[in-house]
Amino acid sequence: GENVEQHPSTLSVQEGDSAVIKCTYSDSASNYFPWYKQELGKRPQLIIDIRSNVGEKKDQRIAVTLNKTAKHFSLHITETQPEDSAVYFCAARQGGGGSYIPTFGRGTSLIVHP
Amino acid sequence: EPEVTQTPSHQVTQMGQEVILRCVPISNHLYFYWYRQILGQKVEFLVSFYNNEISEKSEIFDDQFSVERPDGSNFTLKIRSTKLEDSAMYFCASSDYREDTEAFFGQGTRLTVV
Numbered sequence: 340g341e342n343v344e345q346h347p348s349t350l351s352v353q354e355g356d357s358a359v360i361k362c363t364y365s366d367s368a369s370n371y372f373p374w375y376k377q378e379l380g381k382r383p384q385l386i387i388d389i390r391s392n393v394g395e396k397k398d399q400r401i402a403v404t405l406n407k408t409a410k411h412f413s414l415h416i417t418e419t420q421p422e423d424s425a426v427y428f429c430a431a432r433q434g435g436g437g438s439y440i441p442t443f444g445r446g447t448s449l450i451v452h453p
Numbered sequence: 454e455p456e457v458t459q460t461p462s463h464q465v466t467q468m469g470q471e472v473i474l475r476c477v478p479i480s481n482h483l484y485f486y487w488y489r490q491i492l493g494q495k496v497e498f499l500v501s502f503y504n505n506e507i508s509e510k511s512e513i514f515d516d517q518f519s520v521e522r523p524d525g526s527n528f529t530l531k532i533r534s535t536k537l538e539d540s541a542m543y544f545c546a547s548s549d550y551r552e553d554t555e556a557f558f559g560q561g562t563r564l565t566v567v
Contacts, residue, residue, distance in 0.1 A: 382558040445495045
């Protein structure tokens with residue numbers, strides 16, 4: 340089955356700095372890579388996703404990159420703000436059909452210091 | 454914006470008791486899921502449900518667990534004879550019929566087995 344590794348487990352940055360979270364996956368059949376943000380005690384919420392036919396995607400201060408050859412994808416947050424503090428999960432899933440069963444990474448706790 | 458809703462938000466139960474966690478998926482969605490998140494750990498897939506039957510399940514989803522869609526709106530997870538290690542946040546999610554669409558998560562039910 341799919342195995343997703345995520346690093347670092349904790350990331351502490353100063354407000355305004357950039358943050359990068361990296362994930363690797365094992366199954367070359369995976370073709371959809373969502374990123375979730377989970378604030379304390381709340382549900383995971385999708386913040387950005389990327390499909391395997393795209394190498395990079397950007398949405399305001401967040402961007403994702405995907406290297407299919409290396410089976411590696413990353414989340415980049417620029418100009419971090421205290422409200423970016425949360426746990427971020429990467430995930431990978433195989434496409435085909437409507438069933439959505441991603442394999443999640445272990446999460447990165449991002450702390451943005453004002 | 455439509456949401457997946459879960460009840461109760463917190464359930465405390467004695468070890469060995471049965472619990473039923475309830476979910477109301479988004480109304481036009483066809484795929485339903487249960488995930489589990491042990492405190493401080495990653496989100497883990499339990500089971501997916503489509504067309505009134507289980508479509509996939511993980512190794513976590515053993516005979517202790519069952520799911521049901523008793524009417525047109527509710528989707529339930531039953532845990533028989535709860536164990537201490539069942540204590541976790543349980544998330545319900547749903548997705549629609551289109552390929553490669555995300556699943557929307559409910560706010561979770563925190564289950565505490567004492």
